[in-house]
Amino acid sequence: MTFSSPSAGPLLVDAHVHVFTRDMPLVPNPRHTPGYSFTVEQLLETMDAHGVQFAVIAAASPWGDYNDYVIESLRKSPRLRGTVIVDPGIERLILEDMHAAGVRGVRLPFISMRELPDLDSWNYRKFLRRLADLDWHVHLHIEGPRIPEVLPALEASGVKIVIDHIGRPGPEDSWRGAGFQAMIRSVQSGRAWVKMSGAYRLGSHARECAQVLCKEAGTDRLMWASDCPFVGAESTMSYQAAIDWLADTVPDPDARRRIFADNALRFYFS
Numbered sequence: 001m002t003f004s005s006p007s008a009g010p011l012l013v014d015a016h017v018h019v020f021t022r023d024m025p026l027v028p029n030p031r032h033t034p035g036y037s038f039t040v041e042q043l044l045e046t047m048d049a050h051g052v053q054f055a056v057i058a059a060a061s062p063w064g065d066y067n068d069y070v071i072e073s074l075r076k077s078p079r080l081r082g083t084v085i086v087d088p089g090i091e092r093l094i095l096e097d098m099h100a101a102g103v104r105g106v107r108l109p110f111i112s113m114r115e116l117p118d119l120d121s122w123n124y125r126k127f128l129r130r131l132a133d134l135d136w137h138v139h140l141h142i143e144g145p146r147i148p149e150v151l152p153a154l155e156a157s158g159v160k161i162v163i164d165h166i167g168r169p170g171p172e173d174s175w176r177g178a179g180f181q182a183m184i185r186s187v188q189s190g191r192a193w194v195k196m197s198g199a200y201r202l203g204s205h206a207r208e209c210a211q212v213l214c215k216e217a218g219t220d221r222l223m224w225a226s227d228c229p230f231v232g233a234e235s236t237m238s239y240q241a242a243i244d245w246l247a248d249t250v251p252d253p254d255a256r257r258r259i260f261a262d263n264a265l266r267f268y269f270s
Contacts, residue, residue: 016225040073074102119153147179165198197225
């Protein structure tokens with residue numbers, strides 16, 4: 001399944017995938033412990049099999065700031081961009097070297113944290129300013145109800161914000177929750193983008209939430225993503241299912257084109 005872009009022909013851009021090898025060092029008590037590898041070569045083969053021209057490798061929390069394989073993977077293909085996980089005290093010179101390899105942002109793996117970091121601390125204010133100066137983004141991974149705890153400080157910093165997995169709305173309040181509504185307002189104000197990804201992790205309310213997001217915030221700042229290789233759900237999720245989910249959720253062809261390709265192409269590859 002492909003969709004047409006008026007400027008580039010048939011195009012699909014996957015804004016969120018992972019690559020890793022089973023021998024990479026894991027952080028203590030990781031959220032997931034994959035017992036297999038999903039290499040950059042396997043990723044490129046998967047992309048080719050589904051007509052995907054470009055993809056964004058997201059750093060994953062089980063490996064913390066071991067970004068070596070992500071950066072190595074980016075250097076193997078101009079079709080790839082990526083995000084990393086780093087300590088906020090990192091120097092700009094190191095970030096610039098990562099930029100040359102294809103890194104375009106930093107993932108904030110705040111999900112499941114008992115206590116969130118103080119984004120108004122000197123270390124984080126300095127860090128976020130460096131990212132903004134590089135025109136990078138923060139890739140926020142957090143439970144939906146906790147979005148209001150961090151969004152004001154991120155907005156005030158001036159850095160671009162990309163929110164993971166449709167904002168991870170909770171099943172109790174769904175799109176009506178304070179976190180989801182804060183996300184909508186941030187998109188409407190031009191401060192945030194949202195990844196239309198991970199619906200298979202969210203339950204039956206995912207489609208309704210995605211459709212409300214499209215209606216209330218528009219589709220110019222939404223980006224489709226597969227979340228391949230579906231860590232923890234490998235036996236129940238497939239790449240084609242990730243494509244089909246968005247096609248079924250967003251019936252308007254112009255909106256689909258923007259979400260499937262144009263927005264991510266402009267954001268990561270321009």
